[in-house]
Amino acid sequence: MKKGKWAIFAVLTFLLGGCADNYGACEKAALNIGNGIAAGMKSVDALRVNGTITVQEETNVLGWLKFANDGNGAFASCAQSAHTAGNAAGAYTACAQTFQATLTNPTELALIHVSNPNAQADIQAIVTGVSTGISALLTGLGGK
Amino acid sequence: MATTPAGPVTGDITLALTLLNSLLGWIGNLRSQSGLTDDALAAQVQTVTQGNDTAYTAMMAALNPPKS
Numbered sequence: 463m464k465k466g467k468w469a470i471f472a473v474l475t476f477l478l479g480g481c482a483d484n485y486g487a488c489e490k491a492a493l494n495i496g497n498g499i500a501a502g503m504k505s506v507d508a509l510r511v512n513g514t515i516t517v518q519e520e521t522n523v524l525g526w527l528k529f530a531n532d533g534n535g536a537f538a539s540c541a542q543s544a545h546t547a548g549n550a551a552g553a554y555t556a557c558a559q560t561f562q563a564t565l566t567n568p569t570e571l572a573l574i575h576v577s578n579p580n581a582q583a584d585i586q587a588i589v590t591g592v593s594t595g596i597s598a599l600l601t602g603l604g605g606k
Numbered sequence: 607m608a609t610t611p612a613g614p615v616t617g618d619i620t621l622a623l624t625l626l627n628s629l630l631g632w633i634g635n636l637r638s639q640s641g642l643t644d645d646a647l648a649a650q651v652q653t654v655t656q657g658n659d660t661a662y663t664a665m666m667a668a669l670n671p672p673k674s
Contacts, residue, residue, distance in 0.1 A: 489647035496654035503661050510669075517669050528662045535655040542648050 484554045484606050488541035491558075491599045492534055495592055499531045502588040514581045522573040523585055529570045530592055537561040555603045562596045 503524060510520035540557035544550065574589055576582050642650070 483644070486644045486647065489644055489651055492651045493647055493654060496651055496658060500654065500658050500661065503658065503665065507665060521666070521669055524662055524665055528659070531655055531658045531662070535651070538648060538651040538655070545644065 484549065484603055485541060485545040487599065487602055488544075488554050488557065489538060491595055492538040492541065495534045495595050496531065498588070498591055498595070499527050499534065502591075503527050505588065506585065509581050509584065514578050515576045519576040519581075523576065526570055526573040526589070529567075529573075530565060533561050533564040536564075552605060555600065555605050558596055558600050558603060562593070562600065565593055565596065 506515070506520055506523045506527070509515045510517060515523070537557055537560070540560065541554060544553035544557060547553065571589075574585055576585060
C-alpha cells in the first residue's frame with residue numbers, strides 16, 4: 463500500500479514535470495470544467511425537482527454556475543490569445559490565476575448556500591470540483 | 607414545485623466524484639487523451655460554454671415563467 467502511494471506520487475511528479483503543451487492543457491482543462499458545469503446544472507435541477515432545494519435556491523446556485531461558466535469561457539479565450547501571441551512566459555498561468563481569483567468572489571459564493579445540509583454538501587462538492595480543476599492546472603503549468 | 611424534501615439525490619455524490627476525476631484526469635493525458643488538435647479543443651470549449659448558457663437560459667425560463 464505504502465509502495466503504491468509512492469508509485470502514484472512518482473508518476474504524478476513525472477507527468478506534472480512533463481506538461482510541455484500548455485495551450486492544449488489549458489483548453490483541455492476548460493473543456494472538462496465546461497462539461498463539469500453542465501453536469502452540475504443538471505444535478506442542481508434534479509435537487510429542485512425532487513424537492514431537496516427550493517426554486518429560489520436553484521436560481522441562486524445556477525447563477526453561480528453561470529458565473530463560473532462565463533469565467534471558464536473567458537479563461538479559454540485568454541489561453542487562445544496567449545497561444546496566438548506566441549506563448550509568452552507566464553501568460554497561461556496568468557489566465558488560470560485570473561480565473562481562480564474570479565471564482566473566489568464572495569458575492570458570487572454567497573449564491574451557493576442552501577438550507578438542506580445534504581444538498582449543501584452535494585453543491586459544495588461541485589463547486590470544489592471546479593476549483594480543484596483550476597488548482598491542478600496551475601500546478602501543471604508550473605508558472606509557465 | 608415538488609414539496610417533500612428528500613435525502614441525498616441518488617448518484618449525486620458519484621457525479622461530484624466523477625467531476626473531480628474528470629478535472630484531474632487531464633493531468634496525465636493532456637490533449638493526447640482526446641486526440642484533437644489544440645484549436646479543435648478550443649472550438650469544443652466554445653460549443654460547451656455556449657451550450658451551458660443555453661441550458662441556463664432555458665432553466666431560468668422554466669423556473670420563472672412569465673406571469674399572464
